Amino acid sequence: MPEVKKIATRESYGNALVELGKKHDDVVVLDADLAGATKTGTFKKAFPERHIDCGIAEADMMGIAAGIATTGKVPFASTFAMFAAGRAFEQVRNSIGYPHLNVKIGATHAGISVGEDGATHQCLEDIALMRMIPGMTVVVPSDDIEAKAAVEAAYEHKGPVYLRFGRLAVPVINDRPDYKFELGKGVLLREGSDVTIVATGLEVGSALEAADRLAQDGVSAEVINIHTIKPLDEEIILKSAAKTGRVVTAEEAFIAGGLGGAVAELLSAKLPTKLARIGVDDQFGESGPAVELLHKYKLDGEGVYEQVKAFLG
The missing domain is CATH 3.40.50.970 (Thiamin diphosphate (ThDP)-binding fold, Pyr/PP domains)
Incomplete structure (x- = not known):
């Protein structure tokens, strides 16, 4: 490869x-x-x-x-x-x-x-x-x-x-001729039917890797890149949530108040949906090699895959 x-x-x-x-x-x-x-x-x-x-x-x-x-x-x-x-x-x-x-x-x-x-x-x-x-x-x-x-x-x-x-x-995951960036507009990177993964930052790459792993298990994951946290693209998230019925957010940040918080607020108000939030939960980080830290805090592709699988039961 x-x-x-x-x-x-x-x-x-x-x-x-x-x-x-x-x-x-x-x-x-x-x-x-x-x-x-x-x-x-x-x-x-x-x-x-x-x-x-x-x-x-x-x-x-x-x-x-x-x-x-x-x-x-x-x-x-x-x-x-x-x-x-x-x-x-x-x-x-x-x-x-x-x-x-x-x-x-x-x-x-x-x-x-x-x-x-x-x-x-x-x-x-x-x-x-x-x-x-x-x-x-x-x-x-x-x-x-x-x-x-x-x-x-x-x-x-x-x-x-x-x-x-x-x-x-x-x-580099956006190197394609049809890529377009617009503030406040999410990007549908992969269509799916079983679960929606809404990711931001470096977690977008992790989400795509997780989706590949999930596909091997017969799980069809839709992946959305939300590069603009505010204003949030409500339309793309609601449309996907209505289709899959289950949503997972992924961010390299505290899950409280970040992307996960924003999506939770949106869904609870407009389309109550089963939701899991991937990120760092109420704890500080620690010193160590970046790749090893991402693995320990389950923010790499493997970690996102494992957490989505657990969420799906």
């Missing part, structure tokens, strides 16, 4: 910013002394006059980004998810969300796949936190192609956007 191309979505973020900068001179990129890790260093090299290193002061960076947005520029404030959604939450809420400013937040190193950096840096609550801010668009790309498309779409969208990227290199 040919080797599957893998790339970390944080790399995609840095590359996409450079391409965006070539096309739009109103793009400004900020980072908090992490240009190498967030890959914004590529933009800094190409457009040094439009890059601002704010130092290790993430809250200040969000305030600066807010100020820049009021001048008509389009700032991309970049740092680890733990600092963007955690340390700077108040500034994101009050300085960006409340006045609904056109700031894009590039949050890298999200989820448990940060690996050896451990629990303090493995931000699992960011989807829930950002989802709660009125008017905030929340996007979790599944691969390199989707990440680049998401950055472009975020620029075109008027209003605050939270973009969640990972450290771990993940398979």
Whole structure:
């Protein structure tokens, strides 16, 4: 079998910013002394006059980004998810969300796949936190192609956007001529009749692998990629839930308040359906190799397969 191309979505973020900068001179990129890790260093090299290193002061960076947005520029404030959604939450809420400013937040190193950096840096609550801010668009790309498309779409969208990227290199799964990215629109990747797997981020790849394994057991799994957590594509989820009667969500985040929470809210209000949520359940992560952590917390293809099988009984 040919080797599957893998790339970390944080790399995609840095590359996409450079391409965006070539096309739009109103793009400004900020980072908090992490240009190498967030890959914004590529933009800094190409457009040094439009890059601002704010130092290790993430809250200040969000305030600066807010100020820049009021001048008509389009700032991309970049740092680890733990600092963007955690340390700077108040500034994101009050300085960006409340006045609904056109700031894009590039949050890298999200989820448990940060690996050896451990629990303090493995931000699992960011989807829930950002989802709660009125008017905030929340996007979790599944691969390199989707990440680049998401950055472009975020620029075109008027209003605050939270973009969640990972450290771990993940398979490219959207390399096909008919791929189309649209904010707020889910993507049906695989049709099925027995169960719906609604996944986001790197869990999309895990869901597809799980679906292959389930097929060997005679189980037909429908797989939906929800790259935009907010606004949620209710139509695609409800249509699939009505067909299969059973739904599983999969995310590299806490199941409380994230994609699983959003889907649970939707189904309970509009189409009560048996639901299982795959993610991290009320516990912190730990230090270790990313791939081993994904396996331990049952977020890899095997883990998703096992949990879906258990759910189906």
